Amino acid sequence: MAGPHPVGDPAPLDGLIPASAAIGASERDFGVYLHVPFCKVRCGYCDFNTYTATELRGVKQSDYASQAVLEVGAAARILAESGVPARPAATVFFGGGTPTLLPADHLVRMLHAVRDTVGIVPGAEITTEANPDSVDLVYLRQLKQAGFTRVSFGMQSAVPRVLATLERTHDPERVPLVVAWAREAGLDVSLDLIYGTPGETIDDWRASLDAAIGQQPDHISAYSLIVEDGTKLARQIRRGELVQPDEDLQADFYELADAHLAEAGYSWYEVSNWSRGIEHRSRHNLSYWRSADWWGIGPGAHSHVGGVRWWNVKHPAAYADRILAGHSPAAGRETLDAATRETERVLLLTRIREGIQVSTLSVLGRREVAGLIADQLIDARAAIGGTVELTLTGRLLADAVVRRLLTDR
Template identity: 35%
Template sequence: MAEVLKPFGPQYGFGLYVHWPYCSKICPYCDFNVYAAKTRSHEPLLKAISEDIRIHRPRMPEHGALDTVYLGGGTPSLLQPAEIAGLLAVASETFGIKPGAEITLEANPNDIMRADLRGLEAAGINRLSIGVQSLRDNALAFLGRDHDAVSARAAVKRALHVFSNVSIDFIYARPSQSIDEWGDELTDALALGAPHLSLYELTIEQRTAFGKAVARGEIVPMDPDAQADLYELTQTITTSAGLPAYEVSNHAAGPQFQSRHNLTYWNGGDWIGVGPGAHGRVSVGGKRYASEAERRPEAYIANVVALGSGWGGASKLYPLDIARELIAMGLRPIGGIAVERIESLSQKPLPRDRIDAFIAEGWVRFDGHRLSLTPSGWLLADAITAQLAP
């Protein structure tokens, strides 16, 4: 008898996300839960995060060892190797970390230049994600970054001397950026030699400094058609360079360099979220739960002390909510998602007439089992998901 396909859970990946909320400088486009770093002891928050990891163990008796650990933020590269090693030791003692697990640290270029990279490697980090954002000084100034193009290049070079698995982030589709300017910058980015690129179009959220500047008429976002032209150029250049997209915004030199932690999100796996404002998705007893920790560090620490966890409770997700989330996330990677997973939750078939129409337009692929977006479909991912969602 064939095994029944489970629609979600740790069989699709099991990760730990640690959110470090402090930054030396808050960027005007950032909509994450971040706070200005000040002279303060890291110990109270590190202690609270460690306890938060431990308290998850009895809640998750069905889970084995972790496939991935991701230290994000904020700027977790502000932490010292010994502090990172301490967090990873708690994760290992509590859940276990599988041999060969992917363990990522987000870092700023200036921190990379100062960091003890061998110390980070010894602590357990085996993948760096560096927030370069641009290789043009005028763009870096516009984006509010505290590094310049020279230090960005030097940081990537220094990181690659120690780590073979390095990802670099870029933000494009900036106001008034021309297609030739982005083509030249992307070519320069590829020449740095990192095996993974995360290439994000500038998204301006209302509550950010950029959002307020747009409301005042000080910034005019790029026209969507121009953004689409830049996106298509991105696919052409990266594919020619041997780093094709494996997800809407992510490119890798091969499967071994794809972000396994992010694939856990996209594929409907489980992850624990610890640290102020961290989100999680965990499956227990065939049910799926969403968690969100207290956002302010002081409140998060207080919750851990009072309740044993950074969040007061997890919300149970209903099957239809899970189905909608799975299709929205599952269509992002190039492999798409098995429609049976969606239909087993929604208890109704996906609209085949719409799928057929999207196939005719060249936007989706469907082999009767897996549904995926084409590169042209990626441009319309949100609209297609909305049309197909149960």
Template identity: 55%
Template sequence: MSPAATTASHTDASAPVLRDFGGGPFGIYIHVPFCATRCGYCDFNTYTAGELGTSASTQSWAEALRGELATAAREFAALPTATPPVETVFVGGGTPSLLGGDGLGAVLDAIRAEFDLAPGAEVTTESNPESTSPAFFDKIRAAGFTRISLGMQSAAPHVLAVLDRTHTPGRAVAAAREARAAGFDHVNLDLIYGTPGERDRDLDASLDAVLDAGVDHVSAYSLIVEDGTALARRVRRGELPAPDDDVLAARYERIDSRLEAAGLTWYEVSNWAAGDTARCRHNLGYWDGGDWLGAGPGAHSHLGGVRWWNVKHPARYADRVAHGGLPAADWEDLTAADRYLERIMLALRLRTGLPLTDLDAEGAAAARRIAADGLVAVTDERLILTDRGRLLADGVVRDLVG
């Protein structure tokens, strides 16, 4: 869930040197590394039961998670400024819903045992539609979760088959309705577009289903063929075509048009919400350069310009926690140049844009050139991507930073 790290200086991998909090909202991300099956396109740090064998389990993970949270709380308590209340919690993965309602409630209890949750904190969990039920939603709502993010991906059976998704096409919509019935005001559905074999009418059917579900948030991501995945091997063997950039651009415009017409407005390049209160506050913390603790195998953390990331394998993660200290695999102290790049890279993806005052002289000159090409506009002294600029956001960032 955290943004990619940039190149920066680092030292002893097991001991990140922490500085004080940066002054913005503070969030906690929990990584659940378990999945029932592995999707062909996924390169996340996840494991099926067969891949783990007896080396790790949900029980050993939960025990290690409690240990990491306790260690982090002690480390943070030694900093000059008191640890701020936790404004947002996001439980991701993997498939957090495999923990069940009781397991997810225990995760939130473990956070509460070490940190103060702010009044009105946003508490989100990702869920696979097939591992949810009305009883599941009732339990996690009672436990204190306030927001649900469901992996729908598509309403077309043949598209789900290419992605190796196991849920039936209608289950995601049914799950969204069950979540609303359980009292969740904020429900997100994830879409993936550009899958080989997807047609315009397949995307339209997916959008029809999303809008029929009555959710207040939609995330839509173009399919990326990641090295080392089963999907990448199929593309390399010629079994499937690689996603076409022109098709991806047309699909994005189709998604944006349909969602905007239905009252869901983009606030980040890949995210649309029905008003400010529906926006994902946790992810906004990433994009605004906030602080967060990432707990769990492979999770990334950021505190006052210092970033660290945990060892990936659940068994090694548990072993590192048991021996004390934060279970970091490596860490970095972001330089001024790193922070400048990340500020542009993240803020420009937001509808609110980037303040012109954040740009150096070379960046300001580049911004004028890019504006002349119609990729950005200047509104209230902020640089904001145009509709065409959103399709080329990565290139705009590269041009701004030289």
């Protein structure tokens, strides 16, 4: 289970959000995220808000879709009563947990609720995450027929020893099967990889990259393993059972990934994401980096509308109690001030390939651009053209670049 909630203000039981959230809303994209908080087993590194069958305190997974549908309806009502103009969803994303632990028709019910209540724009991107051992061809065909356009498989590694350290349960040989089934069903495919697992070698990582590229997915994500406090992995490292991931080796992993992926025709568009062409970028994730609006459905889900951010109660039992009582499941919220919104804007836009416009930075931030060019952290040609775009070295040091752009010196 994930760590504590952010510090914020209590959220009202009616869920209404401040009128300030409506300002400029018609000019921002709107998306819907549906969190399915169930996993067959808990991976040792995972800090997401997920629950195995023994942790549900009597809640039934089979009831969850109906509860989520109720929150979808509440979302439409709350936005309307808060004065936020109605906007159909440009993207819908099912994440978890493992959404595909639920029967396909449960995901379809939730998607239909979004379509019937909020609306979905023509040509919207509709994605679900999936574990390779949680779907088959029939399942994927059901999703496609309902309007899903994309599936993101948690491959993580092609090396059994690395998967065992991560406590992933799927057989790596199943990945080619599920990718082929997704293709046959007519879905775009993304593969998620993790690098820097304790004991993973550069040859292990190269094998995983080669295996992923060999499936010719439309999109590949490669994330550095983060050791989160409170996880089993953190305890194993603290006890000396596993070795803390080495930062220099993780940089080597990243550079290898970028080189291999570029050679195979994938272009980076965000620090941890590569795609075959602009049309295969994750539009839903881009909406986060561009500070668009989204409503998060489900236990622990976060939402953001017009600088107002809130988060739901975490446990599925608490979530069910709130929803069935007709109350908002929001546990807390915060209204971001102008300074915080600016910090987040710079932080998020700097991570994507299109970067951030130099002209929108503070005077002090603009003064840092020349030094960032000299340090080879941003692309000189792009900067001369008015855009901060990270170089390969800059991507490895993205947080440092952001700190300099936000400098108060």
